[in-house]
Amino acid sequence: MEKRKKAEEDEEQKQPPAAAAAAESSWGDLLPEILREILSRVPYRSLCRFRCVSTAWLALCSDPAVRRRSPQTLSGFFCYSQHDVGGGQRRDGLGFLNLSGWGRPLVDDPSLRFVRVRGYCDVTPLHCCGGILLCYCEKAAMSDDGNYVVCNPATKEVWAVLPVPRNKIMMRLNTARLCFDPAAPGRFVVFVFLQSFRGIQTVEAYASDTGRWTSMRSEWSPKTLLLGEDSECVFLNGTLHLVDADHSDADFDWEGNLIRWMVTVDMEGKTWRKIRLPDSIYNGFIGQSQGRLYATHVETEGRCQLSIWVLEDYASGQWTLKCTASILELLGRPHHEPGEHYTLIAIHPECSLIFLVASREKTLMSYDMDTSKLSIICTLGDRQPRRFQPYIPCFAEKPR
Template structure:
């Protein structure tokens, strides 16, 4: 009798195991399960694939992958030649993207990442290794999906004899993945041209920023491009070049030892600077609480000596702010690069200054590519 009960229990467990193989989450309907998984970070989805074959199939669903939230994966570097141009932020395992951008190097001899925005990367490329600075063209790529689009020649790209320089910035919102824009201008903003992936053409717009000099990396937030200037103000423009504006920075930032930097985190605009005009050298971080009223709130103040062990501002250079948490990245030009958690006050060494020179923060995106891409 007991033997019969044991046999029935084994059969029941075997049947339950078969049901689990067919349905990864048991009795949970597929619709809610997909909705739950679409909110799970992509790295977690990759781990779930190892559970079983049904989980592998479910977590490989491209619709789930496209909707899965992403976080900062690392930094692209402005490297010449064939060296790796990506640093994995975690430092563990294989990076989410090819560090060499091999899928692009099959078509372009030499390329240099210039700007990352929303998961896309804007690169300069040359047809050969014997290049001149004025002979480059532009390509926009998605390293996560290995899709790319070559842009037509920039109409305001200048020759060597001209003293002016051309700047190019990428504008892309993963929430609207069907289009991207490239904003380009001369150094003093006398000429401004915008490329749209919708039309595949460059369009000249009237500049609203005459005699402004941008510094640092731009920030694309809420459909608006933001740039810090040497005049200690943040200038803004929409993607069509119709609405031009300016945001004043906190007054004491104007007294900083160097120009402030800007970034975006958790949906807000941040600004930070190194202040050496007090008894101790400090890092000051501000968050824009009221966008319309330009109301800033001081987020954090920390002594540079606590971060790097010496009080020498001129050797410290901010890199970026994490888009999803209160984490600042900085580099000491004499040696190391660090991350500083403004909440826990913890400091971690993430590499050397040489490694992170020209680093551009990158967040992957698995959204659909515009229809004319490769």
Template sequence: MEKKSCRPPPASFLTDDLVVEILSRLPYRSLCRFKCVSTSWLALCSDPALRKKSPQTLSGFFYHSVRKRDPFEPSDHRCHFTNLSGRGRPMVDPSLSFLPSCARILFVDCCNGLLLCRCFKMPSLSRSYYVVCNPATEKWTVLPDTKAMQGFYTVRLGFDPAVSSNFRVFLLVQSGVGNLDIPVTGVQIYSPETGEWTYRQSRWGDKSAVYTDTMSVLLDGVMHFTSTGSSVLTVDMEGKTWGEILTPVSAFSSFLGRSKGYLYLGRIDHSKDPQLSIWMLKDYGSKQWILMHTVRTLELFEPRHLTFHWYNKMIAMHPDHNLIFFTVGMQRNLVSYNMDSRIVHVICALGDYCVDTYLPYVPCFLEWLSDEC
């Protein structure tokens, strides 16, 4: 009979410094798993200094569902988070229970780990306020009201931890209600350093209309917004430099995203033979788009027995890989498509009660200003 070895496990010979060096090279989701190894690893993986060193990438999506016919009832509206794998317990609590109690939360925008939410008060839901929070660190701050919120407006978030620990909130002010062709008259910009909104007169011209669901991308310190026409509108973080980038197709019904440091435009052509087209802004200075990829949607979805509908939607691009994410069919299947291998992968079914706000989430552990934290 063989004797059992009395040798300690190899991992026990690793010093804490060496373990930290190894763990710092792992993504956040792996750190969460390794907390179960031992009490010492639990302490190491929970260390904020280690989490800051850990490389972060796309981890999942925030989204909503409405269970009943009346979407204005608080109990009918639910918040969700799905991991990128589609499996396991959500790595983020979608209820955001660390925030002040409110009747309902709407996910508005997400940028590099920070989440912009609209919180509704009881009992009538007619009163609301905006919050910027970090789900990974549970830090948050309430935005002050501004008169511009009484009219027709769109709110988006800008945050780049590689440049600054501070964010900006952009409120695009329009001079009317219910008309897609009403131009943006100005932009209110909120800065956490001052705790105030600053108004900047629009320099986009008379054809600068945006839809309330306009997509936004922060790239190299510049916010990009899809217009209702064939262009992307740009403004820097301080509202001093304004611009416009013409697009090869209408930006109104197109997807705008960022991947590997470039701006991308995606569009599904809803014709008799629908086709997905992806353009990349290769040279930002010349503002010239290059058609990078095309594929018939039947090639994407039919082999997986997924039905193509007009409401199929491109919702994200992976920040580090040539992956596109869609919601497909009545069950809102979350699907990834690899443009290099042309492989389609069904991640999970989000459910047929889901509504059209799907926000990709990349964890961030950088400290940022907040009086409420």
């Protein structure tokens, strides 16, 4: 009896009950979905490592549904650098500066060659918003005609080709900016601010859901002025923020401080307002990080002091000085050298990092607002220390 009982127990262990087998089968069917949900929440840098586990993991980590939801980080900057064009000549061309060690890019080559094959000979990046790039493209034919192109470097898709609205007075000074929120990727808007010597009078807006341009009157001060391609711009919480560069009739407060303004307009073109910038921010820079607006300024002489403000109260426009630091002291320099100055180019959208360029050595540096540490990232080489476009890859589908 004991031998028979033991034999029956061994047989049960070899052949699980039907209920257990069904549960195991159900788990096997559910496992890929659970893995996709887990993998879609890990940083992409980890996702790249997981691809090396096996062929099955390679396929799973390459799933577009996983890539679209995977948290992204700052991959680098679109910028300009010198390129050989033959005959011993060089000219400015579009390049990409990869921030190696700061977060691996989702694409090894986020260049815009896929735009050039559409018949354009020159591509100028105007604004990168939410991982989507707005460019001005000149046609390859001998013509001054061009178009605005909205494209996604991560998926190498052209989302829209928009004829440039004409403004006979100051066409080259017009400022075009893109509004796109990767958290709500079903729609994008392109604003073109048409300028004359009297300021911005008219604004053209293209909405992807309507597929057409709409003309509207600017509700800012008639003297509002933007600096074309170099205009500082932040898109945050459905609102476009730009720095007013007009100083033809400068205002001063009772303490003698020059008053500078930031102008805003929402995606619908219904809410227009202006917010006073912090004092002494004449050569400053605005950006956003972790859902908050920042304004920065660095002195061009003396100790090259860096000052950083955060917009604490958006409704009242109240700025608070977050921190200050002497760049020369951080670098261990005894004094300011001739021709030495620093240009602020970007703020990291996910952490307390300010990016700046040292013009004398042509190096890219970062300043950590939490640790007060200044780090040298790399040398720029032939890259120009201006018009840097921060790039965070986005795998959103093209709005329909």
